[in-house]
Amino acid sequence: MRRFDGATLTQIQGVSCQASPELVPMEERRTLMIPREELSYYWGYLSGPPAGLFLVTVDGERVRVQFRSGAKILREFEWREPGRITDIKKPEPRPSVAVTEATIKQATAATLALCAWAEDGAEVGVSLNGERVATGQLGPTMRNSNAFAGEKRISIPREKLKLLRLDNAVTLDNPNRAIFGVGHAYLDIKFVDGRTARTAVSNRFLFSATQAEGNSSGKTEGWRIIPPDALVSVNLGQSLGPMHLSFRPK
Known part of the structure; x- marks a missing residue:
């Protein structure tokens, strides 16, 4: 949820690219067109488990969003005030393999x-x-x-x-x-x-x-x-x- 020209806009969009056993963060495989500090709003995954969906729950001023694969919650966040997102659950960073000259x-x-x-x-x-x-x-x-x-x-x-x-x-x-x-x-x-x-x-x-x-x-x-x-x-x-x-x- 953001404010544009004084108005509040909520947009949650998912685009299916491909399936993989684990979530592949977009920034690992694609050039980001947005500042990294904006990733709390514009995060994405290039691929992940099939049957992905968003479940949105509205309770008064509180809005909670779950990104799921079937019954499994992959990511969850909420907000009460437009523009202030709180992450409840997010995947741990994928372990990286260190590379040296040797x-x-x-x-x-x-x-x-x-x-x-x-x-x-x-x-x-x-x-x-x-x-x-x-x-x-x-x-x-x-x-x-x-x-x-x-x-x-x-x-x-x-x-x-x-x-x-x-x-x-x-x-x-x-x-x-x-x-x-x-x-x-x-x-x-x-x-x-x-x-x-x-x-x-x-x-x-x-x-x-x-x-x-x-x-x-x-x-x-x-x-x-x-x-x-x-x-x-x-x-x-x-x-x-x-x-x-x-x-x-x-």
Whole structure:
């Protein structure tokens, strides 16, 4: 519940993305478009147990909201005064796997994950810390539908894992001069014992062309849905990045 232009507005919205055995906080896999201090109002999960629902109880001035999976309460909060939310129950932070310069050399697999807007599709070359490591195919995505929604995962060959660092620079080449954008990028690695670790999510969206070049080609959706201060454009044909992806704790 917030106040906008002097009026009180209550909005609770759930969007089903995918199912998973445990809750996956949105900030672990997606670039946040809001200040972190606003997460008490705009929190979300990328995926979680199926059959999710909100149960709202109104008792006079008190409003209590439960986010459930069937009968199980996953998160619960309430308010009496607009704009002052009190958390009653929230999931404990998921345990993280510490990565050091020594342990990163023990990684047995690595993947670059990102989400794209690419109406005609795009082939990209991926470079990690200055060396080409892979190619990937993005899209195509449907116009006015699934831009920056579906996650694309590009595996890094085992023989290239030696390039991994705590702080990584990832660039994308655009050999076919395609118009596209990428965002929500992160690296994840796997160890022999099955544990996984991931970098923080990139804080910028990268576009392969200027907005003027996109307009002249009739491709405008990416610039329409991503705020200008959250994107970086290059001239068509230039490399995108680098994206700085770090395994260091925040």
